[in-house]
Amino acid sequence: MRIILGFAILFTYIVMIWGGVVRSTDSGLACPSWPLCYGDFSLPKETSAKLEMGHRTVSSIAGLFVLLTFIYVWKHFKGLPRLTSALALLFTVSAALTGMKMIKSEAPNLKYVSHMLLESFHIYESMLILGSLVLTYRFIQKDKPTGDGIPLWAYTFALATMITGVLVRYTGSGEACGHEWPTCAGALIPDLSNWQIALQFIHRNLAYLTWLAFLLYLVVSRSRLALYTFALINLQFVFAISMVLSGFFLPLVFLDTASGFFLFAWLTYHLKLGEPQPNLRTAW
Structure with a gap:
């Protein structure tokens, strides 16, 4: 079942890179609603909206693997792996709420200092998720x-x-x-x-x-x-x-x-x- 944790790390990493592309192409507000792009499951036509919707989709997949990792680790391990997997899940939930706040406040415009801090905090959340998952992998493996x-x-x-x-x-x-x-x-x-x-x-x-x-x-x-x-x-x-x-x-x-x-x-x-x-x- 270690593959679940591997996928959690991989998809979290992809989410972070994809988010950088969204930022660099100014696609952060291409989808006007959250969590769906236009309030339904229709595929966006604009490239920028596809980038943003793709980022949300990959984020959801990453979040699912983080949740599965948390469940399995808490069932089969004790000590540090439980702590780091719990932190990964906590910041995954926090990152989802931050992402919703960013869309509703139009933070990707970077118009106000609060927007800049919110966007930066969102990346720090992603780093904490990735770091917690990597440490979880390190703590559970036999060969240190x-x-x-x-x-x-x-x-x-x-x-x-x-x-x-x-x-x-x-x-x-x-x-x-x-x-x-x-x-x-x-x-x-x-x-x-x-x-x-x-x-x-x-x-x-x-x-x-x-x-x-x-x-x-x-x-x-x-x-x-x-x-x-x-x-x-x-x-x-x-x-x-x-x-x-x-x-x-x-x-x-x-x-x-x-x-x-x-x-x-x-x-x-x-x-x-x-x-x-x-x-x-x-x-x-």
Whole structure:
């Protein structure tokens, strides 16, 4: 039955990427009602409405697998797997309610600060769902990740970069620095009186610190995990920089989003934890 959890992780990941496409194509309000697009089961004709309706459909499938995971884990496991599966289900319900609120308040327009915060919070909910599912998978499997694992201090730098990256995307600050790198608004240290430029500048510098943190981890650890993780960090850098320099070319935005959420799942799975062995009643 471990395949159920695998599908929950896969569909949650797809939902997050699909949501990024919806955001990048301004399709968030293409369906005027919720949860159905036009109040019935008719297939939308507009491409933007199809994207939004598809996102809702995949979200529903992901939610179903999260629920099935929760039921099975609570029936067959004790301890940490129960906690993480419960958190996944809790934030799945919360994300559904947030999505409804976004449509009713027309938050995808990003007209008010409350809209920006609501949209950002919705992504954080998705990250919490994905992270909880990944940890559930880690806790229930017999063969734990080998080696020392990714240190918390390095993970914290990466997480801070991702959190500010979400704020950059959903406050409309992605182009605040212009289509340039490493300069921002024509300078290495721009005028920070504009909050969007300041947010983008903070995000970029956190990204630099994250790169240095994982370089240090690689030098100190010299493990295969550290090498693979550093390679993923560099790949994320390539996509992010290419996206900015290209003027946010949609395929590069897609790759940046997909690699970013994959990196989050990878780091969470391999995070160094001192968790006890779960109390198993049956094996998957």
